[in-house]
Amino acid sequence: MSDRIRLGMVGGGEGAFIGAVHRIAARMDDHFELVAGAFSSDAERAERSAETLRVARSYSDYVEMAKREARLKSGAEAVAIVTPNHLHWPVAREFLKRGIHVICDKPLTSTLADARKLAKAAESSGAMFILTHNYSGYPMIRQARAMVEAGDLGKIRVVQVEYSQDWLSRTVDNKQAAWRTDPEKSGAGGSTGDIGTHAHHLAGYVTGLQVEELAADLHTFVDGRALDDNAHVMMRYQGGAKGMLWCSQVAAGNENGLRLRVYGENGGLEWDQENPNQLWYTPLGEPKRLLTRAGAGIGDAAARLSRTPAGHPEGYLEGFANIYSDAAALITAARDGSTPDAGAHVPGIADGLAGVGFVDACVRSSKRNGAWVSM
Amino acid sequence: MSDRIRLGMVGGGEGAFIGAVHRIAARMDDHFELVAGAFSSDAERAERSAETLRVARSYSDYVEMAKREARLKSGAEAVAIVTPNHLHWPVAREFLKRGIHVICDKPLTSTLADARKLAKAAESSGAMFILTHNYSGYPMIRQARAMVEAGDLGKIRVVQVEYSQDWLSRTVDNKQAAWRTDPEKSGAGGSTGDIGTHAHHLAGYVTGLQVEELAADLHTFVDGRALDDNAHVMMRYQGGAKGMLWCSQVAAGNENGLRLRVYGENGGLEWDQENPNQLWYTPLGEPKRLLTRAGAGIGDAAARLSRTPAGHPEGYLEGFANIYSDAAALITAARDGSTPDAGAHVPGIADGLAGVGFVDACVRSSKRNGAWVSM
Amino acid sequence: MSDRIRLGMVGGGEGAFIGAVHRIAARMDDHFELVAGAFSSDAERAERSAETLRVARSYSDYVEMAKREARLKSGAEAVAIVTPNHLHWPVAREFLKRGIHVICDKPLTSTLADARKLAKAAESSGAMFILTHNYSGYPMIRQARAMVEAGDLGKIRVVQVEYSQDWLSRTVDNKQAAWRTDPEKSGAGGSTGDIGTHAHHLAGYVTGLQVEELAADLHTFVDGRALDDNAHVMMRYQGGAKGMLWCSQVAAGNENGLRLRVYGENGGLEWDQENPNQLWYTPLGEPKRLLTRAGAGIGDAAARLSRTPAGHPEGYLEGFANIYSDAAALITAARDGSTPDAGAHVPGIADGLAGVGFVDACVRSSKRNGAWVSM
Amino acid sequence: MSDRIRLGMVGGGEGAFIGAVHRIAARMDDHFELVAGAFSSDAERAERSAETLRVARSYSDYVEMAKREARLKSGAEAVAIVTPNHLHWPVAREFLKRGIHVICDKPLTSTLADARKLAKAAESSGAMFILTHNYSGYPMIRQARAMVEAGDLGKIRVVQVEYSQDWLSRTVDNKQAAWRTDPEKSGAGGSTGDIGTHAHHLAGYVTGLQVEELAADLHTFVDGRALDDNAHVMMRYQGGAKGMLWCSQVAAGNENGLRLRVYGENGGLEWDQENPNQLWYTPLGEPKRLLTRAGAGIGDAAARLSRTPAGHPEGYLEGFANIYSDAAALITAARDGSTPDAGAHVPGIADGLAGVGFVDACVRSSKRNGAWVSM
Known part of the structure; x- marks a missing residue:
């Protein structure tokens, strides 16, 4: 060891x-x-x-x-x-x-x-x-990505992704809220930067697609706030898929509602971060199937990141830890000159650039009244 | 009688x-x-x-x-x-x-x-x-509308509405599909006309808000189809609320996914047509509550359209019948010169004009690369 | 016609x-x-x-x-x-x-x-x-029965059925409650007669099995009530399957919670009356599948009783109407000397005898401190 | 530190x-x-x-x-x-x-x-x-217990608890299955010992009630297995509450279905281990409320064991870790002679005795054809 x-x-x-x-x-x-x-x-x-x-x-x-x-x-x-x-x-x-x-x-x-x-x-x-785009560490997200990659959905047509919270529905006075709503510390994006980047990344991670251009309508609902707290974004992916992204921190009743739905020519996938051990898969024309972490029919991409049997829920911290464990595999292999587990991979600079580019594009588009802008 | x-x-x-x-x-x-x-x-x-x-x-x-x-x-x-x-x-x-x-x-x-x-x-x-914008006949939609009207949500900020199906994911040869994908019979909108109008109406019905302008990205995914089968729409309502509308007939795994979410300064409401007897209500800062047709705490707007006790689900046909029953109340009152039930009301010409205007605006915007257009 | x-x-x-x-x-x-x-x-x-x-x-x-x-x-x-x-x-x-x-x-x-x-x-x-054991008229119950009959579950092992309500959690003064809690009008069973018979019938209807003996613990929680308002029952079916039945009218938060779960050697089925258009089916060792009324892969037993497409929920009244429609098919055929639709069938005297026998057995067992009694 | x-x-x-x-x-x-x-x-x-x-x-x-x-x-x-x-x-x-x-x-x-x-x-x-009755470490179980203790439900009437799995639906050849189905290593109970004890403990933990007597129908469905793989149990608690307990390892489609429902004179609570961050609470006569870990209105008993904000799911391992953390608090306090956090507590010998007593009573009752036996 x-x-x-x-x-x-x-x-x-x-x-x-x-x-x-x-x-x-x-x-x-x-x-x-x-x-x-x-x-x-x-x-x-x-x-x-x-x-x-x-x-x-x-x-x-x-x-x-x-x-x-x-x-x-x-x-x-x-x-x-x-x-x-x-x-x-x-x-x-x-x-x-x-x-x-x-x-x-x-x-x-x-x-x-x-x-x-x-x-x-x-x-x-x-x-x-x-x-640490930690949500990409969830096993069922790995499973979804593997299924898209394997062609289970056919060519992707539509991506619906959203990330909704409500904790900034009013002015909030705490350390967490303070820097997140301060352009000096957070950057030009409020909800777009804090959670929109997660949604943007997750959609790209699962589908393997990159946003070509987007049109965004950013808004600040809470008086006196300097950054957006709600954003509506339409996206066009390379290759022709279309997407919508909603992120909000003023949606009462939403705790951490990161949800991804992907539809292709031959099937659909649906996932909700608050029930992360489940992935809904519908092969077009067949009944919907509930895939579960460590459950029947799950592939290696998810299995290798599973610590407990099916039905013993793993959560946010375990998903986050999967990023750290894959990082450890890569770092250890680099240190030892050995070959890491074939499935090990982590989000990196390219993902980060795309994320900051996403915020930048949202802000640019919104300033131009929602015009389509390239990423 | x-x-x-x-x-x-x-x-x-x-x-x-x-x-x-x-x-x-x-x-x-x-x-x-x-x-x-x-x-x-x-x-x-x-x-x-x-x-x-x-x-x-x-x-x-x-x-x-x-x-x-x-x-x-x-x-x-x-x-x-x-x-x-x-x-x-x-x-x-x-x-x-x-x-x-x-x-x-x-x-x-x-x-x-x-x-x-x-x-x-x-x-x-x-x-x-x-x-017959029948979905507005569902009791829990009436309840939602009454709650918005009563100010339970405060000023409305965000509207998320969607209507997703999958039955046109491929070329379909039947009477239903034939005229719905024929511009001569259906009009300029495909999914926008067939189901988008329902989504647009429902959002307006519950919130009491009218769309001021919209930006739309319509698309036809199935080769050889003349009308849109997927549409992404951003909306700006009179008074400052923002909305998103997605309608699709190519989203594998979606049967009749009409869903409405409305968020205001003080609370949120969430409803899904496939579980129509339930309405989720979150007063900001309190636990989410599950309101049910004929259940505890339900107001008269829903109760007057309920035929069975709570837990005995009423469905699509009952919701549709509520439009007919309210129509009957108004027609009978007109015939008799009497006063109908105070709660009786039906969608009419104004709703219809708004719906056709919605399709027209979507098509206009989409032709102009998603520019904002007035309704 | x-x-x-x-x-x-x-x-x-x-x-x-x-x-x-x-x-x-x-x-x-x-x-x-x-x-x-x-x-x-x-x-x-x-x-x-x-x-x-x-x-x-x-x-x-x-x-x-x-x-x-x-x-x-x-x-x-x-x-x-x-x-x-x-x-x-x-x-x-x-x-x-x-x-x-x-x-x-x-x-x-x-x-x-x-x-x-x-x-x-x-x-x-x-x-x-x-x-009118109306719950057997739900299309997905017909589907479940057909699947059991076709052997999709293999030999049945375990039946879990329950019917929970809360409307009698306290003394209730209305016409509905009055006769249901009056032994002269209702019979020897309270919750067992009113709703337990439904649960008992549904389990037998879907599985095709008959209860051989049962052990029951009936109780009246509300002071001054003459009949049981909660019952716990263990059952042994002919052929070796085991079952549990719970019926209650004092379970706060339950509106009309009739739920059936059936497990066999090769698979399981789960159904909930409050979401009657769905049936969960798990072939042992495969992912759970969500079967829906009029949805993909549904057989004729359900399809012949469906009025609307998948995703357009049918409810309690439609399920009840299916009993009437099958009754009409049989009555009309009798009147005309013709052959009714092959799928048409209705609950009858045998079901009724079994139901009253169930209540009788529950009361007998409970009086003997939950001893096993034959039905 | x-x-x-x-x-x-x-x-x-x-x-x-x-x-x-x-x-x-x-x-x-x-x-x-x-x-x-x-x-x-x-x-x-x-x-x-x-x-x-x-x-x-x-x-x-x-x-x-x-x-x-x-x-x-x-x-x-x-x-x-x-x-x-x-x-x-x-x-x-x-x-x-x-x-x-x-x-x-x-x-x-x-x-x-x-x-x-x-x-x-x-x-x-x-x-x-x-x-390590680890399920009692889940924050929402702590919340439930605190609510019962505070009298939110009034006097408890009915307890429904179940623990269903399917992994032993057939003969299984692995280390986990081997000792669990071997009386020499596992004891006299199969499913009753392995998972029934968890269910029994959880119900007692939340309600504060002790089983006075029980009647059990244990069964082995898989040929050649020496211990029960399915058990139906009726319970009578001290003070008059009634309960049912089902545990099974042959229920196809159930991964780790530990579910608890508790009904009292004034309200009900419902919890499902596979969605452990949620707790349903119905005050009698009011809408059902969805309480969430770290969410609105949650008390200190749950909050002190929460690591992440609401909507960031904690799972099985976190619940298990809560037992370890409370153990650490007590051990450290003992080592230091200090006073541990007031909320810290762990399952101990009394719980263990009750659990083994539960298995013993189940086996005794079942051998006597389900007669009521004291615990």
Whole structure:
């Protein structure tokens, strides 16, 4: 058994949400060991978090952290970046240029310019860049992708994807809401950046299709908010498929409603993140079938990421952990010079660029009254 | 007890679908008696249908039918028009001008020009014009409308409506498919006309809002088909609400997926035609509630159209029959000079004009590459 | 086209529930014409109901009605009995002995002695006796039965059936509740008689199996109530299958929860009355399939009772009407000396005897502290 | 931050299922560190597992392990026992008597005699005994229990609990099936022991009620199997509530169908393990409400065990981990002499005794043809 991968973390201190998720995800399958962190730029807060988390080396400056960890014999081999969006690029740069793998939360960056710079930095680095589009780690999403790839649906015609929440239906005063509605930290997209990018990625991930052009109608319903909290988008995919994307953070009664429906010439697939162990499959002209994680007739793409038998639900954290486990497989193989599991793969720079491009296109289109714009 | 309303029918002979639905709907609550029919323009077929249906007076020419029924002492007081779309206007004209109430299937007409002529004819007639946007007859839709009207949701922000089917995923050779995909008979809209008009109407009916402008991306996926079989539409409502509408007849696994979701400042409502006895209501910040037809906490708008206790599902035919029963209440009141039940109301010319206008706007927008067009 | 069957009705006047259901069911497919009624034993009330219902001949005495209708040239050919249970036998007797077909609500009678007398009367009559175990009229129940019969499930092992409601969770003061909780009118069973008989019948209807012995634990939770309002029953079927039956009228949150699950050596079926257009089918070792009324892969047993396309839900009234339509097919064939549709069949005396026997066995077992008793 | 609890494990080597689950559960919230294991009685297999799992100290003899770990300064403080049932008692004994906390899989033991001995051993030990009735760790189960305790349902009347699977519908040849169908290893109960005990525990956990007597009909459907694979049980609870319990491993189409429904004088609760983040609550006479983990209106009992926001599903492993985390809270408090979180609690010996007693009562009753027997 190979040693655990030594992991650092930037961001994710007290009061953060996604940092804790990354830590559980990294721990779930025991491939990582958290050895260092810059959990806050405030040294005292950083130190307090490190202690709580039993992390040996605490930093308040991510540049210093990158420098020092790179020099240590047993320094971090990879770093998880869980800061607000605008810091992804400056933080990633420091680690990438020192050969430390980066596991970064989405969206890639807060601006398209930063995204392009990050893409270059990643390209010229010997280290890997992994973007946690965690929903693509759900086993039934892997199953869906494999089925599309195998041609079970025939040529794809229609994509319906949506991501609806309600937590920003009114003005919210907390750390999570604050940076997500601040253009300086979040970028030009509000709901489009925070959740629309997930929806956009998931649709592309499952179908293998890329958006060619889109027309968007972004809106801010809550007074005083600087970024969109609801977006309606029509999409045209390369090859002729058509799509619709709705993302909203003001849809009362929706907790985390990421839903994907894909229809092809010969069949359809339907999936809902809140019941992630199920995938509905209809071969055209036959009864609808309920495919379940680890259930009858499930292929290897899903099976390899399953920890429990059918009917023992795996959830959001397990899906997130699958990204970390595939990352671990790739990182370990790179470290050992071995060949990773054939099914292992992770979202990366290209996905991140497409995501930031999606937000940018939405904003451009919306400013031009919903005109079609290229991505 | 007032006498049953004497009803005639044009269309709906052998092999038709919607004619039989209208007949059951008219019969359900025993307010109508079918006394005459022009079930086909082929005299023999018409006669055969009349005999099968035990209808006394059979015609093959609707003009003759209108003339003769108008002259008879006990002639038809109302006529159900269940022909392909292009005949709605010429048939309706004959009956309206003779003072016979018209109960007409949707969409109103196959062209906007016809729709306007029909609107004028209806206005100048002493008879009523009723359009069977049957989905607005579902009790839980009435409940939803009443709740929006009562302000339970606050100001409406977002409308998500869709109507998905899969029966035209391939080329289909039957009577139903033939006229629905023929522009001469159906009009300029395919899925937009056949089912999009229902979705558009339902959203407007529940919210009380009118579409101000829309942007549409219509597409025909099946080779050789003349009309759209999938449509993506973004909408802007008067007063600032935003909407999306998807209609498709090529979405494998969707039987009759009419779904409406409405979100306001203070709450949300969600409804699915395939489970029509349920309505999901979320007051913002409280648990989601499952409202059921005839169940706890249901208001009079739904209760007055309920025939069975909660848990004894009423379906499509009952919803359709509610339109007929409200029509009967209005017709009977008109006949008797009495006041109908306060809750009785029916879709009419204005709804029909809006529906044909919706199709027209979709086609116009789509031809202009999805530009926003006014309705 | 054969003439409509002339129907009479006993019971079902003002304030009744099931009478109105029978009338809609009889009217749905236009095979019956309501020509006479003894809607109440109070002449004035009876007359008022007859007038409201536009029924020509009104009686307040069912004996007189039976005599007179039998003598009339165009008298009732069939009578619907929709009285409280204790009157089923005396009313049915009068009509059966005069050769008038009886369509009777369930349970058959309020006592086993009456049931046996009725069985003899039916046997010696030239007329048919039809018991409205309406839930067996649902198309997907027909489909389920056909699948079991075809061997799709292999040998049946386990039957889980339940019927849960909550409307009697407290003392209720209305006409419906009054007679149902009165042993004089309802018989020895409360929930067992009112809804348990439906559950018992449905399980037997679908599986083709008969209960050999049962052990029951009946209970009355509401103070002052004379009959059971909750029953737990274990069953052993002929041939070795095992079953459980739960019926309750005190289960908060259950409106009309009739649910059936059947498991065999090779597969399982699951059905819920509140979503009656769906049937879940799992061939052992394959994904679960959602079969839908009029949907893909549905056999003739369901298709012949379908009025609308898939996705256009049919409900409780349509299921009830299917019993009436099959009854009409049989009555008409008897009248004409012709052969009815091969699929037409109705619940009858044997089902009724089994139902009353079920209640009797439940009461006997419960009195003996849940000992196993034969049926 | 207190040090992680040093954990050992007995059982759970190659090819085991529940051992891996315990390890993930222990790791999830980072309260434990796996330091020693007797993963197999075969030394080589044990060693191989230890290496794969990066566990420092490997044993093939649990007695030796108990002795040595007890002596080590940094030996295991707690041990997870994940062997087949018949080994629970002999293994637990060794650790309990040396003051090492035991976290043991259910059922407690394979015989009632062993269970009583274990109870005594636990009583006289200074160490804690924790039984992983993991389903009681689901947040919505904690919510349900809190609601019952708070009186939201009023006096409980009816309990419906079931646990249905289909994986033993035929003869199965694998390690999991082998010991579970072997009376020597599993005990006198098959499905009753393996899953019936979970159902029994869950119902008691949520309602706070104890079964007074039960009547059971156990059956083995698969030829050649030595233990029950389907069980029907009627229950009478102390205080007058009535219950039914069904457990089956031959119900085609059921993956892991643990479902609980509880009805009281004032309301009802319904929960399904395959959708564990949801809890249906109906206050009598009001609409049904969908309570969700971390959603609106959720109390502290659920909130304290929630890692992710509403709509981000937590699953089986998280529920299992909650038992481990509460165990950690209690163990740490014991170690530190501090007071644990007020909400922390774990299933223990009493639950285990009740579970083995349940199996014993089921077998006794079934042998006496389903007679009522006391627990």
